[in-house]
Amino acid sequence: MAERDPELTDGSARSKGIDWNGLMALDSRAVPDFLTKESYTYRGSEPVPAERYTSEEIAKLEREKMWPYVWQFAAREEDLPEPGDFVVYENAGRTYLVVRQEDGSIRAMHNVCLHRGRKLRTEDGSADKFVCPFHGFAWNKDGSFNSMPCQWDFPHLKEKEMGLPEAEVGRWAGYVFIREEKGGPSLEEYLAPLPEHFKRWRHEECATVMRVAKEVPANWKVVMEAFMEAWHTIVTHPQLLPFTGDCNAGYRTYGDNVNVNLVPFGIMSPHIAEGQGEQWIVDEFAKYNGRSSDNYDPEADPMAITVPEGQTAREALGEAMRAVYTEQTGYDHADASDCELLDGLVYNVFPNFAPWGGFMPNIVYRWIPGETPDTCVMEVRILARVKKGQPVPHGAPPRYLTLDQKWTEAPELGMLAEVFEQDMENLPYVQAGLKASKSGKVNYANYQEIRIRQFQDTMTKYVTGEPGDRA
CATH class of the missing domain: 2.102.10.10 (Rieske [2Fe-2S] iron-sulphur domain)
Incomplete structure (x- = not known):
């Protein structure tokens, strides 16, 4: 094996080429400071036991020592x-x-x-x-x-x-x-810095317009962690590569409870050796956006645009969405950065809550453990902003999908259903593989999977200690 670069041991290595902050420096608007401020702490490179995902004893410890607190x-x-x-x-x-x-x-x-x-x-x-x-x-x-x-x-x-x-x-x-158990940090303390970050995006002015929950044959942590890093896109979601950054996404961790994955859209993956220009990126984005509809009308698709000469795909898409969201909501989006209109700003709050930031309709994930360590329920909501001056409507009722049903049986999810189904092609086999593992170990990347390691570190504080031991 070739000698490793010493920088790899402390989590300082990054994808070659333009990274998240480099991309943000090219944004057509000023990007909020909290989206460019580095917040990364190397947490070691040791593996974790596979039994964390398969053991009934671990699940029992979670029920007794983590969930109530x-x-x-x-x-x-x-x-x-x-x-x-x-x-x-x-x-x-x-x-x-x-x-x-x-x-x-x-x-x-x-x-x-x-x-x-x-x-x-x-x-x-x-x-x-x-x-x-x-x-x-x-x-x-x-x-x-x-x-x-x-x-x-x-x-x-x-x-x-x-x-x-x-x-x-x-x-x-x-x-x-x-x-369940009163005491400990207030909700605001527990969520920090999430409330400060989300002030711009006004989730209190949103309503649930879509809600789908599905039983999945894998541990809740296995499923959740599949949505905590972007680089599995390379193999699992190759259709997204023409317009999605993967290994050049940004990762931030805050204390024990909060982290974020910042995934750029409207830009080619670093894993595409030769692209076909800025218009091609937009065309691929629009084409994929319309795949899920039998009645796709490119004239009605705000992403089916012509990139003006001298502009990037991100700038052109940002300008288009700025106008769309202003018209839809009645709020002025003139100062909204391209990244807040396009990108996947995927926050997680320990243990199982994940709201997306930004001004677009926001995805919200939740994962609930099943009756055994081998199953869980994944819930997906879509929040949309209520038009200025209008009352908040009643939230959309949930659609429940069983273990044997596919995400594509919820057509309201659109292109997300296909993406989730691609994840499902991995997750049951991850669960089976963890149970069959000879090494009994799971290894994480130092940077791109830092959110997962933060989650596992926080979980360990709960299941191995007493409530009073946690900050």
């Missing part, structure tokens, strides 16, 4: 707009009712009857009180006890002790979070 994305405000509206949120062996109150506040209580343990609700809805379908024990929408049949037979149950146990609720930018 973290802020979990449970709903969007538009999912429960009116008093009495509720969302059933389930994760890691718990089930919750997330309920809008008369004063506009939101409370979360455990979705379990205190009589014989039946779930009070199995689907989202609206109610003034929650009556158990088994024996009729009832609770008000604030979780306080309402009534029960044959109360004479329960002299040992005191009404003041019969309120449904509650979880802590936090709200930010239209997102509703819960935390």
